[in-house]
Each structure stands twice: as C-alpha cells, then as structure tokens.
Amino acid sequence: MTAGALGTTGRSGAAPFAPALSLRGVGKSYNVAGRQSTTLAEQVAEWVGRARTPSEANRFWALRDVTCEIGKGEIVGLVGRNGAGKSTLLKVITGVTTPSTGDIDVYGRIGSLLEVGTGFHPELTGRENVFLNGAFIGMRRAEIRQRFDEIVEFSGVEAFLDMPIKRYSSGMAVRLAFAVAAHLDADILLVDEVLAVGDQAFQDKCLGKMREVRQREGRTVLFVSHNLAAVASLCTRALLLQSGRVIADADASEICRMYAAGVASTTSNEVDLTSVPRAKRSAARFSAVRVSGIDAGGAAIDTIHSGGSVEVVLTLSAEQRVSRAVVGVDVMDERGRPAAGVSTDASDVWFDVDAEGARRVTLRLHDLRLRAGTYTLGLTLRTMAEVLDEVDAVVRFEVEVLPDAPYERWPGWPQAAYLPRFDVRVE
Amino acid sequence: MTVPLHANGAVPATTPLRQIRSTTRRTPLDLAELWRYRDLWLTLALRDVKLRYRQTALGVAWVVLLPLLASGIFTLVFGLIAKLPSDGSPYFLFVFAGFLGWNAFQNTLQRCGIALIGNTALVTKVYFPRIILPAASVLASLLDFAVGVVMLLLVLLVRGELPSVASLALVPLFMLLVQLLGLGLGFVSAALTVRFRDVQYVLPYLIQLLLYASPVAYGVSAVPQAVRRLYLLNPIAPLLDGLRTALLGRGDVHWLAIGTSALVSVTMFAVGVLFFLYQDRQYADVI
Numbered sequence: 001m002t003a004g005a006l007g008t009t010g011r012s013g014a015a016p017f018a019p020a021l022s023l024r025g026v027g028k029s030y031n032v033a034g035r036q037s038t039t040l041a042e043q044v045a046e047w048v049g050r051a052r053t054p055s056e057a058n059r060f061w062a063l064r065d066v067t068c069e070i071g072k073g074e075i076v077g078l079v080g081r082n083g084a085g086k087s088t089l090l091k092v093i094t095g096v097t098t099p100s101t102g103d104i105d106v107y108g109r110i111g112s113l114l115e116v117g118t119g120f121h122p123e124l125t126g127r128e129n130v131f132l133n134g135a136f137i138g139m140r141r142a143e144i145r146q147r148f149d150e151i152v153e154f155s156g157v158e159a160f161l162d163m164p165i166k167r168y169s170s171g172m173a174v175r176l177a178f179a180v181a182a183h184l185d186a187d188i189l190l191v192d193e194v195l196a197v198g199d200q201a202f203q204d205k206c207l208g209k210m211r212e213v214r215q216r217e218g219r220t221v222l223f224v225s226h227n228l229a230a231v232a233s234l235c236t237r238a239l240l241l242q243s244g245r246v247i248a249d250a251d252a253s254e255i256c257r258m259y260a261a262g263v264a265s266t267t268s269n270e271v272d273l274t275s276v277p278r279a280k281r282s283a284a285r286f287s288a289v290r291v292s293g294i295d296a297g298g299a300a301i302d303t304i305h306s307g308g309s310v311e312v313v314l315t316l317s318a319e320q321r322v323s324r325a326v327v328g329v330d331v332m333d334e335r336g337r338p339a340a341g342v343s344t345d346a347s348d349v350w351f352d353v354d355a356e357g358a359r360r361v362t363l364r365l366h367d368l369r370l371r372a373g374t375y376t377l378g379l380t381l382r383t384m385a386e387v388l389d390e391v392d393a394v395v396r397f398e399v400e401v402l403p404d405a406p407y408e409r410w411p412g413w414p415q416a417a418y419l420p421r422f423d424v425r426v427e
Numbered sequence: 428m429t430v431p432l433h434a435n436g437a438v439p440a441t442t443p444l445r446q447i448r449s450t451t452r453r454t455p456l457d458l459a460e461l462w463r464y465r466d467l468w469l470t471l472a473l474r475d476v477k478l479r480y481r482q483t484a485l486g487v488a489w490v491v492l493l494p495l496l497a498s499g500i501f502t503l504v505f506g507l508i509a510k511l512p513s514d515g516s517p518y519f520l521f522v523f524a525g526f527l528g529w530n531a532f533q534n535t536l537q538r539c540g541i542a543l544i545g546n547t548a549l550v551t552k553v554y555f556p557r558i559i560l561p562a563a564s565v566l567a568s569l570l571d572f573a574v575g576v577v578m579l580l581l582v583l584l585v586r587g588e589l590p591s592v593a594s595l596a597l598v599p600l601f602m603l604l605v606q607l608l609g610l611g612l613g614f615v616s617a618a619l620t621v622r623f624r625d626v627q628y629v630l631p632y633l634i635q636l637l638l639y640a641s642p643v644a645y646g647v648s649a650v651p652q653a654v655r656r657l658y659l660l661n662p663i664a665p666l667l668d669g670l671r672t673a674l675l676g677r678g679d680v681h682w683l684a685i686g687t688s689a690l691v692s693v694t695m696f697a698v699g700v701l702f703f704l705y706q707d708r709q710y711a712d713v714i
Contacts, residue, residue, distance in 0.1 A: 022443070030712065095554040097711040105443035113450060118552045128474075135470035136553050138463070162438070164699060287496055 019107055020188050020220040021072060021093060025243075026102035027064040029069050030089050037088045044222060062088040064103070064244040072187075073218040077231035077252050079259050080241035082374070082398060086224045088333035089241070090190050093222070101394040108220070111137045113178060116322025120229055122166035126157060129165050137245040142415035147183045154205070174236050175202055182209045187219035188220045207234055227372045228256040228403045230417070260303055260402055270313075278389065282355050283319035284325065285389040286379055291397050292363065306401045307369045314361045314379065331370070332393065338378070339370055369419045372401045454707035456700065459555055464531025468559050472566035475538070479567065490574050494530060498523040506643040512599020514646045514678050521675070524579060525643035529563040531572040531602065532609045532663060533634055538629050543621050543710060544646035551711050561617045565606055572602065579674060597673040597680070604685075605666050611695030621714050626647055628631035637661070637703045642668045647681065659684040662691040 008064055031171060058161045070076055076396055078086040091097045093104060094112050115303070118416040119133035130151060134144040144151075152158050155176045157168070165173060181189070207230060210221055225231055238255035240248040248258055270290040278285065290313045312329055328343035340364055344350070353359050376396045381389040441681045480486050498519055505511045506518030513521035539561035543550055546560055555625075561686045574599070583589050618624040640661055659665050665684035674679040 091552075091711070092447070095445070096550075096552060098708040099447065101449050101451040103449065106445040106447065107443050112553070118548050122476065123478055124474065128477070132470055132474060135467040136549065136555060138555070141466045141470065273471075281465065378505040402570075 003372070009293070016279040017069075017209070018068050018072045019105070020072045020074070021068075021107070021222075022105040023093075024067050024103050026063060026066040026089075026092060026099045026104060027061060028085075028092055028097065029048075029059040029061045029100045029211060030232055030295040059281065061244050063099075066246050068239065068246065070220060070222070071306060072107075072220055072236055074233045075221040075223060077235035077238035078222060078224045078241060079228070079231060079238050079255055079257065080253070084241040087192060090192055090222065090224065094190060098156060106188070108349075109138065109185070109188025110188045110190065111181055113181040113189035113192065119177065120165050123133070124162055125164055130176065131179055134184070135231070137181060137182055137184055139180075139367060143185070144180075151179045151183050152270040154182065154209075156202070171202075175302045178206055182206070188222070190222045192224045193306040201281065203230075210234060216224075223390060225372075226398055227262060227401050232256045238395060260305070260400070262401055273394065276391055276394055277423065282386075283320040284316055284381060284389045285315055286381060286391055287317045288315040289313065289377070289391075289395050290381065291395055304368075304397055304399050305401050306372060307367060309364055309366045310368055310397075312363045312365070312377065314363070316361065316381060317358045320351065321355040321357075322388065323352045323384050325353060325381060325388070328380040328382070329363055331365070331368070332376045332378055333370075334374050336376075336393070337373065337417070340365065340368060343380075356420060357404075367421075368399070369421070370399045370417050371419070372399055372416070374398055375417075438577070453701075454704045456704060459558070461559070461563075464556055464559055466556055469566075470561055471563035472561065475563060475567045476570060488695075489629045490571055493579060494523060494575055495528075496501065497526055501526075501644050506677065511645045512649050514648055520579070520582065521582050521646070522644060523575075524671045524674045526666060527572055527575040527579065527674070528601070528605060528667045529638060529641065529643045530575075531568045532605045532667075534568040535564050535606060535609035536613045536616070536634065538567070539610065540616040540627060542607070542613075542622055544624070544627070544714060546713050554614050556616065557710055558700065561613050561698050561703075562610065565610065568606070568609070569602070576674065583675070588676070590674065594673050595674045597640055598670065601663055601666050601673060601685075604689050605663070605670070607696040608662060608666070608688075608692040611692065611697070614632035614699030614703040618703045618710075621706070621710050637663065640664070642671070646671075646678070648678075659687075662688045662695070664688075666692070684710070 007397060066089065072410065078089065080086050088097075090112065093106070094097045094110055099192075118206065119136040120129045121132060130148065131141060131144055135141070148338075151160065155172075155178070157172050157176055160172065165176075168176075189210075210223075211234065223235055238250065238252040239246050240255050240259055246254055250258075270288050272288055275284045275290075290311075292300040292302060292311050294309045294311050295301050300311060314327060316325075316327075326343060326345040326349075328341065330338045330341040333339045341420035342363060343365070344361070351359060351361075374396055375398075376393040378393070379389075379395075380387065381393045480489050483489060485492065488691065501521045501522045506513070506522065507655045511518070516524075542561035542564060543557065549560075550553075550557065580589065594656050616626055616630055640658075647659070649662065657679065665681055668678075669680050669685050672680050
C-alpha cells in the first residue's frame, strides 16, 4: 500500500483501511437574501410571480467541497474558528440537515453527543431523561436498561435520579448526557464542544472514556473543540476548516500548531459600533473597536491564547467636548458573567475629547488566563459625573488553550472563567 | 480519490449503512429504519402521556374531567335549551360518546400540528426519522379514549344498557380509521406549520368548524334527508357516528358511508406520509 493510495489523509501503518465515513464534494448552502421562513401570503405571491431560485450571490456556503475519507478507529479533530463550518459538517454527516451538493457514505451507526439540554425534557426526572436521551441517539430501551447502572455511575448523579432535570445544574445535566452517549454502541461518535462544561475530573473521565472506547472497540470519533490541548492529546488526525472548506488535513498536533500560528486567520476585523442602538444620546460614544491577540514580540495575531495578551483598540468620537473621560473594558463569559476587567483610571489615565473630535485608546490586557471558550466585551465610556456610552456583547472572540499552555490542569467547578497564578502549600 | 482506496483488493468494499445524497428530492420511506427507531416512538409517546398533567393539582383526573365538562356544557346548550334529539339515549351519554371519538381525532390532529415546531431544538440538532414526532401523538389520544370508554361502559352497565360484544368489536376498527385520518391531516399540518406559522392559528378554527359539521352534538338522523348524502361526505362524520352507534349499542351503522370514509382515511394517511417526507429535507433549515 503506497502513501499515494491513502490520499491526503496522512495515515500510516500497515492495517488495511476500512472506511467509516466517506465524503465526496460535500457542500451546504443557505439562501441569505430571502428569509427562509415566509408566511403563506408571501409564498403565494412568489408562486404567482416567479419561481424562487436564489441567485449565486445570495447563497452562503457554510460548507464547500469537502472530500475526505475517515477510517474505522480514527479519532479526528475538527478545528477552526466560529463559523468555519465544523458544526455544519457534523450536522450533514448525522443527517440532521441535507447537503446541497455531494454524497456521503456512512459505514455504521452514528451516535452524536447532544448539546446540553437538547435531548432532555426539563420536567422529566433524571431517570426518565436517560431513556429519552438514549432513544434520541438511537438506543433501544432494553439496551439502556441493561447499561443503566453503568451510565448512572459514570455520570455521578445517582443521588438526583428522581429529581426533575430542571433542578439540575448545567454541569450535572451535561454529565448525564455524556454518560448516556458514552455507553451507546455507536460505530461513529460525534462530539461537538461538550468538554467546555463540567469540572476537570469529569473532563478527564470523558477523555479517558473516549480513548478507551477507541482502543477497545475500534470506534471512530469526530471531535470538535476549541480546546487545542484536548484535540492534540486525544486525536490522531485533524481537519482544519476555514470558511467552509477543509484547508488542511494532517496529524492532530500539526494542525493545532498551524491553527495556533494563525494560518486560519482572516484579516483582523474592526467592528463598527456607530449603528449599535443606544438608549440615549450623549456627548461622546464609541464608534469602533478591534480585538486581536498579540504575540510575545508585540505583533498583532488573530488567535487569542489563554495566558496570552489581548489588544483592544477603541475609537471614540464626540459631538461636544468631554473632559476627563475614562474607558473601561470588561471581559464577559458565555453567560454574561464578568471574568476580567480593566479601566484606564486604575492606571490614572484620564483624557479629553474635543467637540467633533476623535480619540483612539489602545488597551493591552496581559496574562489573560481564561478557560477556552467564547467571550464578549463590555465597553464603558464615562466621566466622573456620568456614563456616556455603554456597549455590551457586540464584540466576541474565542480564547483557545494551546497544547503547551503553562499550566496543565484547568479547574472547572464552580466554573470560574479566570484562573489566577497561584501557589499552594499543604501542611 | 475514492477509487484507489479500495482498488488494492485487500479490503472488501463494505456497503454503507446509510447513503446521504444531495440529489434525491424526497426522503425515502425507510421502514427498516422506522422499525429500528420504534423505541423512540414509544419513549416520546410515553413522555407526552407523563408530561400532560405533571405539576397539576388534579393530575390524571383531568383525563376524566375534561370530557365531562365539555359534555356538560353541550348538554346544557344543545340538550336542554336547543332540545336536539339524541336517538333514544339520555342526551348527556349521547354527547359524551360523541366527544370520545371527536377528542381522539382532534387531539391527534392538534398535537401533530405542533410536533415539529414544538421540538425545534431536536429537529435542528439530532437525527432521527422526523415522522416519529407527530406519530407519537397517537398514544396519548388512544389512552384518553380508552379511559373514556371504560367510564361510559360502567355507566351503561349500571343502567343495564350494556351494548353487545359484536357492537363493541367495531370500536377498535372505527378508531383505527379515525386515527389514520387524524394522522394524515396531522402530518400535512406538521409539515406546513414549519414553513407557515399561519397554520397553527388557522387550524383551531377549522377544527372548531368541523366539530359543528360532525355528529357530536346531534345524530346523523337529525340531519335532513335532503342534505344527508352531502353531509356524510365529511369523512369524519360517518366514523364518529359509527363509533357512537357501536359504543351505545343503538342505532344503525351506515356501512356505505363508512366504507367511503375508510377509503378517504387510508388515502389521506398515505398522502400525509408522502407530503411529510417530501418536505423532510428542509425542516432543520427552515424551522
């Protein structure tokens, strides 16, 4: 067997290749010009008028021309920025949505790990939800009954089994969901960004389970995560996605290096804030913001690493003169809880903005030791007397954990976003 | 790229368990897959049953109370005030028996209608044969019906008017036809509601209208002979009339009309399934 016969997949070894998944020219497009959902009256008007064929310009390709073969027993990571097409790829493979182009062959039963809450009903108890969740991913009731004790033990929520799931914490719910999926006898397991929840011990347990599953049963796993450390340690191979295309297909650690180095980056984007609705008019406001990571040499890079530095460049404009203004930046986690914050007055920096004038304020936040995930910025412009402008959650960015992060363990529960440096002494 | 992968002959080309093609327009009716997912149907149906009266003070008693209340109101309005004939039975029992069949039809149809849009998260995130969602509404309807039938028979027993076994044996057959009709219409409305939310506003009115065009508050015998043929073209009418006749054990079964209704019900069911499958590919994108 020659390397050429294996195509671009970069696999090696003498074992005969048996496919688990085969994708040929798979693409998925959405019509962005017309709304997808119309009322009956609008639809009738369209039928009477002309047939609705969205022009190529109105099509958004969430996924484009993906061709690859994934072999039995491989653990493949999917890496890419938000909107790169990772989740769409998983949806197309599971059959949740139909591809617009191309074909997929699936050799075996697919199980996908559901997002927290998707397969759960809040009013049902933990026990009932195990059966419901199991049924959604295609398990038989007898199969669930048989493995019920194992599932419950793995989840560690025995004590709450007869409590409605609406009273569970999200951590407990996700543990139960993972426990069900991990015990599914699927040939191909799809895992989408679930390790973001749960404490470290449970995450370790999940990663261990996934390795064990693969070694013992030869199952195939497709794994989406922003936690590059997990991808590098768990996966044998990874695909790097950008704007719906697979731009690299190689060894997992190689892909993580490429991604971290910003190969997948787009040009750093400035967000226009002038059109964001405000509650009131004021003398001055934010007009634009740009967020980027900065490397050790101080150059702007597109990925933001946990423990690295972030540069926030704010542009302000004033209608009337403002004196002694202060700018504050809060970093908020996915649930809108503040994780870190800075304010210029903490460094005793106050500044004036002339009428019809503008200012550019550059803030660098260093050693931002946040857990992997999506964060948003809360921006505040104020004087001693009043708040002039507030913009929340318009700017979002991803924080990734590098494989060689300066810390190995990441605490979870309670799920604090910020991890300070610390010492510990036990006596 | 794919050809050389298997070309060395060492690996026998296995057949894929599932083939996803962008070119097929309609999701094929895969009975084997539906059979594999039969436990999901059961689990979903049980979920609906369990959830209905959870966190209510009266609990399961509502299954009994709701048809009693509806029958009470109808007895007051149509029995006592409008004095509609009830073919020899006490009006309350007459209308109660009518409501049993009607509710089984209406519950299935209404729950089907919201089966997809009420489970948006599932439809956009998880794969399973979608048709299971509306189909799962049948069980709750049938359970309510069964409870109602037991109550009715107890009352008839006390009154010494228990219908014959031969008469009762027709009940499951008529109920099957009622459910086929309800599901057929339900599949269509479930699929349409995904695109046109208008359906969920219009449907309750149509159902209300249909209630008065059906033999619930009155019997078919009360319909003037001149328009009775036309009246019996409403496919649910002969079925509800047949159900009540079988349950109360009095009156005649209009077999010709029921035969026509059976044909319509089966056809409607098939059309509903096909329509649902034709729309299947867009649910996750449009919902």
